[in-house]
Amino acid sequence: MMNRPSDKNTARVSQNKTFLSLTALYLLLLMLIAVIACFFAYRQRREELFSQMDLTYMQMQQDYQDTLDNFWQIYMPIYENKGTIHDVLQAYFTTDVDPASEPFAKLDLKDALQQMIIRDSQAQWIALYSDTRDINYILFNTGGSIRELPADFPYLDNIRLDSSLMEVYGMEPIVNDSNTIQSYAICGGIPSTWGRGKILVGYSTSSLEQICKSSISPLESLSYQLRTGDELIYDSSGSYDKARLYLPDGGQEGIRTGEGGRKLYVRSGVCGNRFSVISYNASWQEIFLYSHKFTLPILLIVLLFAGLSIILYLIMLQMITKEVNVIREGLNDIGENHLDRQIPTGFKQSGLSEIAESINHMTVRLSDNINRAYYYELKQKEAELSELQAKFNPHFLYNSLEMLCSRCYQSGDTKTAELITQLSAIFRGFIGSKTFIPLQDELAFSKRYLALFGARYGNRVKVRYNFEKGILRCGIIRNVFQPLIENYFVHGFEVSEEDNYILFSGRSLDEKTMLITVEDNGCGMEEDELEELNARLHEPIQLDTESYGLKNLHQRLRLFYGEDCGLNIVKNSGRGITIRMTLLKLTCEDIEKETAKHAAGTHL
Structure with a gap:
């Protein structure tokens, strides 16, 4: 019975629906994999970026803390009761003798300051200030003699304040001959028995600069700041413009709104002393775009892979269908009793060649069985005819052999009689039923x-x-x-x-x-x-x-x-x-x- 066209169309539509369903499921799985891959790629890049920024942040904290600790190595000689530095400093703050008027006193003061400043390689200069003196002195680490503290020295207003606590002052330009150096200062008081005065040490920010430069960041908006109170100690952007910088209080972390409503990622913390705050900030949009750098390539690769997969699937489906149709046509011919039909075996798809060979082998065996059945039918008829001819009057043959055997015995020829007996038994075996x-x-x-x-x-x-x-x-x-x-x-x-x-x-x-x-x-x-x-x-x-x-x-x-x-x-x-x-x-x-x-x- 032949299939109606409507049945074939229904089967084709059903196959198309199945194919579309499988394709949709395949694409859905690919998109799910792409989303998961994008998510993990985004999170990994963001965590790597945050880890890099946090590492720089902690290195700056440690460097600043080391600077404060090293200041005490410079400052502590004033509390040592014995020693040249202690004696020279005590004489400086307790008397009003001008070292410039006494060469040996000036030389002793220079030696004492040199011994103090060499205790920290980051120290650029050291200055002494006494309220009782009209002239105070400063020594730079570049060598030379001690110099008078100029009237426009940037930190004079700070050190004139009555405070015995250690204080940190922000970045200021200091003139050394024809050169101007940028430094921040740490100030410490003197024993109350010496009167009113301060010891001031200036520090370079080169170590902080080196830390920031060694950490190559892909973010252009990223900047690190170190400040004490309202004064900037260090700004990695180099602007030192407090009006344009976002300077949070200590202990903040997260997304904040900066100048012009721009979203910033901020982290800050107190370090060194309770007045100093270190922080960094970067544009959240730039962080987001950097973290999603691989998202678009991943999606494009997945889409390309999906497209190639569908194209390859259609090509393979067409090839398989074409080769399966060859086998189907061969089976139809065999079903119409064309047993000499041989299906080609040179298929590209794995398994189809074995199927075709099995069908060909089955066809050959079927043809052989049919021929053999016909042959055995002829042989059976021939055997039946031969059997009828062989059985024609067998009793006459047996009686004749018995008669010959009897005569041989009568004549004394026993051997011939036994041979005739064997021959008779053989004939009986040949024509047995x-x-x-x-x-x-x-x-x-x-x-x-x-x-x-x-x-x-x-x-x-x-x-x-x-x-x-x-x-x-x-x-x-x-x-x-x-x-x-x-x-x-x-x-x-x-x-x-x-x-x-x-x-x-x-x-x-x-x-x-x-x-x-x-x-x-x-x-x-x-x-x-x-x-x-x-x-x-x-x-x-x-x-x-x-x-x-x-x-x-x-x-x-x-x-x-x-x-x-x-x-x-x-x-x-x-x-x-x-x-x-x-x-x-x-x-x-x-x-x-x-x-x-x-x-x-x-x-x-």
């Missing part, structure tokens, strides 16, 4: 048949038997050994030799099969001749020849026992050949039950 007989009966038949050849050749051939007891209970099809015996005496027997032998053996292979061999030491065959003979065993039998030949026997065995059974001829290590027969272990009772079962099914 049973096709499957006990193995022992077939062996008895072989002995009778061999007795005839023994009468002809005498003691030139020895006959041996070697069978396992277990397989003697099995049965075998009729007339198995006759063609093998005849083949030996026609092609293998050496008349001139005295040590000829033929050995019949049988043993069990497994629970279901047994092996029966017929071995001789005759003329034998070459390997190529044996290979050709084994190949010819599988060829069809001509109707007018080989009625009981090896080919006939081989195909009778395969027809009865199955295709895994049959003959195989091998060359002996010495002279002669061995004919091997692989057979199933069947008893006459098994065959009778199977025959009765089929007969009952036929009558039903």
Whole structure:
């Protein structure tokens, strides 16, 4: 019954829906994977950026704390009761003698300040200030003599305030000869017994600058600030414009709104002392864009991959459909009884070639089975006709042989009488009605048949038997050994030799099969001749020849026992050949039950 067009259209629509559903699911999974990949890529880059900024932030904190600690190394000599520095400083703050008027006093003051400033490599200058003096002095780390503190010294207003606490002053320009250096200052008081005065040390921000430069940031808006109170100590942007900078209080972290409503990411904390705050800030938009740098490439790659996957899928689907249609068309031809049709096997898709080969093999076997069935039908008719001719008046043949045997006995020719008796038994075996007989009966038949050849050749051939007891209970099809015996005496027997032998053996292979061999030491065959003979065993039998030949026997065995059974001829290590027969272990009772079962099914 042919399919209607509407059925085909419905199937095609159903297939399209399935394909679209699978495609949509595939794209959805790809997009989900892309979103997850973008999320993790964004988070990883943002965390890396924050880690880098936090590392710089902590390094600046540590550097500033180290500077404050090192200041105490410079400052502490004023509290040491013994020592040149202590004595010189005490004399400076407790007397009003001008060191400039006394060369040795000026030299001692210079040496004392030099010993103090070399304790910290970051210190650029050190200054002494006393309220009781009209002239105070400063010493730079570049060498030279002490100099008078100028009237426009930037930190004068700070140090004139009455405070004994350590204070930090912001970045200011300090003139040294023709050079101007940028530095911030740390100020400490003197013992109250010395009067009112201050020791001021100026520090370079080069270490802070080096920390910021070593941390190469991809953000142009990122800047670090260090301040004390309202005064800037350091600004990585270099502007030092407090009006334009976002300077948060300590302890802040997160997104804040800066100048002009711009979103900033800010982190700040108190460091060194309770008046100093270190912070950094960057544009949140720039951080967001930097963190999403890989988002667009990931999405483009996923979309490209999805597009290529769909294109490849369509191409593969078309190729598979085309090759499957070749197999489908071949099956349609085979279904119309064109058994000579062979499907091509050169497919590109894995598995289709094996399927095509299996179909071709099945077609060949089906064709062979049909031809074999037709052939066996002809052979059966021929055998039936031959059997009718062979059974024509068998009693006349038996009576004639009995009469000849009796006359031989009467004339005293006992040997001839026994040969006639053996011949009569052989004829009875040939035209017997049973096709499957006990193995022992077939062996008895072989002995009778061999007795005839023994009468002809005498003691030139020895006959041996070697069978396992277990397989003697099995049965075998009729007339198995006759063609093998005849083949030996026609092609293998050496008349001139005295040590000829033929050995019949049988043993069990497994629970279901047994092996029966017929071995001789005759003329034998070459390997190529044996290979050709084994190949010819599988060829069809001509109707007018080989009625009981090896080919006939081989195909009778395969027809009865199955295709895994049959003959195989091998060359002996010495002279002669061995004919091997692989057979199933069947008893006459098994065959009778199977025959009765089929007969009952036929009558039903």
